[in-house]
Amino acid sequence: MRAITETAALDAETRALERPRDHTSELRLWLRMLACTNMIETEIRRRLRERFDVTLPRFDLMAQLDKAPEGLSLGEISRRMMVSNGNVTGLVERLTEDGLVERRASDTDRRSTFVRLTPDGRAAFRQMADEHADWIGELFGDLSADDIEVLLDQLGQAKASVLSHSKKGEGAR
Amino acid sequence: MRAITETAALDAETRALERPRDHTSELRLWLRMLACTNMIETEIRRRLRERFDVTLPRFDLMAQLDKAPEGLSLGEISRRMMVSNGNVTGLVERLTEDGLVERRASDTDRRSTFVRLTPDGRAAFRQMADEHADWIGELFGDLSADDIEVLLDQLGQAKASVLSHSKKGEGAR
DNA sequence: GGAAGATATTTTAAGCTTGAAACAATTTCC
DNA sequence: GGAAATTGTTTCAAGCTTAAAATATCTTCC
Numbered sequence: 409m410r411a412i413t414e415t416a417a418l419d420a421e422t423r424a425l426e427r428p429r430d431h432t433s434e435l436r437l438w439l440r441m442l443a444c445t446n447m448i449e450t451e452i453r454r455r456l457r458e459r460f461d462v463t464l465p466r467f468d469l470m471a472q473l474d475k476a477p478e479g480l481s482l483g484e485i486s487r488r489m490m491v492s493n494g495n496v497t498g499l500v501e502r503l504t505e506d507g508l509v510e511r512r513a514s515d516t517d518r519r520s521t522f523v524r525l526t527p528d529g530r531a532a533f534r535q536m537a538d539e540h541a542d543w544i545g546e547l548f549g550d551l552s553a554d555d556i557e558v559l560l561d562q563l564g565q566a567k568a569s570v571l572s573h574s575k576k577g578e579g580a581r
Numbered sequence: 582m583r584a585i586t587e588t589a590a591l592d593a594e595t596r597a598l599e600r601p602r603d604h605t606s607e608l609r610l611w612l613r614m615l616a617c618t619n620m621i622e623t624e625i626r627r628r629l630r631e632r633f634d635v636t637l638p639r640f641d642l643m644a645q646l647d648k649a650p651e652g653l654s655l656g657e658i659s660r661r662m663m664v665s666n667g668n669v670t671g672l673v674e675r676l677t678e679d680g681l682v683e684r685r686a687s688d689t690d691r692r693s694t695f696v697r698l699t700p701d702g703r704a705a706f707r708q709m710a711d712e713h714a715d716w717i718g719e720l721f722g723d724l725s726a727d728d729i730e731v732l733l734d735q736l737g738q739a740k741a742s743v744l745s746h747s748k749k750g751e752g753a754r
Numbered sequence: 755g756g757a758a759g760a761t762a763t764t765t766t767a768a769g770c771t772t773g774a775a776a777c778a779a780t781t782t783c784c
Numbered sequence: 785g786g787a788a789a790t791t792g793t794t795t796c797a798a799g800c801t802t803a804a805a806a807t808a809t810c811t812t813c814c
Binding site: 429431433434435436437438440441442443444445446447448449450451454490541542544545546547548549550551553555556557558559560562563564565566567568569570571572573574575 | 602604606607608609610611613614615616617618619620621622623624627663714715717718719720721722723724726728729730731732733735736737738739740741742743744745746747748
């Protein structure tokens with residue numbers, strides 16, 4: 409074991425060469441971002457359930473379909489929602505039971521199924537989407553327009569950094 | 582049905598009085614924040630599984646215990662992790678099977694159980710935590726120290742706004 | 755045309771997560 | 785002291801989520 413003085417003398421060198429960099433501020437940023445997102449998500453889930461008896465994943469899936477009136481394939485939904493294929497299979501199954509979406513076979517590819525909102529589903533979604541937008545506006549209500557622009561921009565940079573250092577972004581690195 | 586001119590004339594008034602405010606930028610902010618968080622979370626889950634064969638919830642629970650060497654009650658873990666009580670019961674059960682944590686009855690309250698890391702659990706966690714910190718540092722690697730400070734500050738404001746407008750923050754409003 | 759590879763979806767097993775109901779023990783307050 | 789409210793935990797049913805394996809179909813390329 410090294411003497412104390414020797415240890416102290418090596419300290420700077422150790423930090424520079426062997427020790428990983430200090431990531432305290434990045435960790436704090438990550439934890440804060442996560443806490444912020446979780447708080448919003450929890451509150452939105454609660455309101456969707458209380459007000460419309462619907463879950464967030466179902467709302468999200470319907471939101472994708474609302475933007476594509478002609479319908480989407482299961483795979484395309486999976487990509488846009490950034491969830492697994494099997495997940496979408498189950499969600500569509502349950503939404504179909506509720507009469508909110510409907511499936512139809514593709515004309516050109518017999519492997520593929522398209523999904524779209526039923527009229528009921530569309531009406532239900534529109535009502536939920538309106539309130540949802542109000543909720544988000546309310547939750548962020550104490551931020552100024554400038555705050556929002558700054559956050560949007562900074563989060564854009566963060567997103568780009570994460571993408572370029574994660575597996576998903578490997579091709580683009 | 583109203584004539585076109587009449588509709589146009591009422592437009593400004595409608596926007597001001599009946600229509601909810603436009604929340605487009607808040608919605609964009611929310612979607613971007615969510616996408617950013619999800620990308621990081623997905624990548625961290627993937628690495629924890631590949632590298633240590635551990636799930637994120639188990640890692641998070643061990644992180645709480647690492648900060649409290651004397652152990653925590655199940656309820657306290659649940660509050661700190663912001664998840665339901667039943668969730669913690671199950672996680673602790675599985676971590677106990679793996680020999681990473683251990684339970685012991687409270688001396689003062691017979692309803693309560695404390696949980697703490699085993700020596701094995703602590704050693705395993707320390708190794709994971711070191712790599713985890715490096716990963717976060719890497720993912721945020723393209724951000725400057727200033728970027729991080731700004732984001733930390735802005736997210737702090739966002740968090741405060743969300744808290745004061747959600748059920749959790751009702752007492753503090 | 756047909757083999758080899760790619761793509762779209764489903765199935766499966768395991769684990770995570772929640773809200774609500776049920777218990778048990780403690781605390782509060784008459 | 786004891787009823788009533790609170791607190792700590794577990795159980796339960798339902799739904800979400802994933803990775804991996806299995807199927808089915810399509811495309812590419814010889």
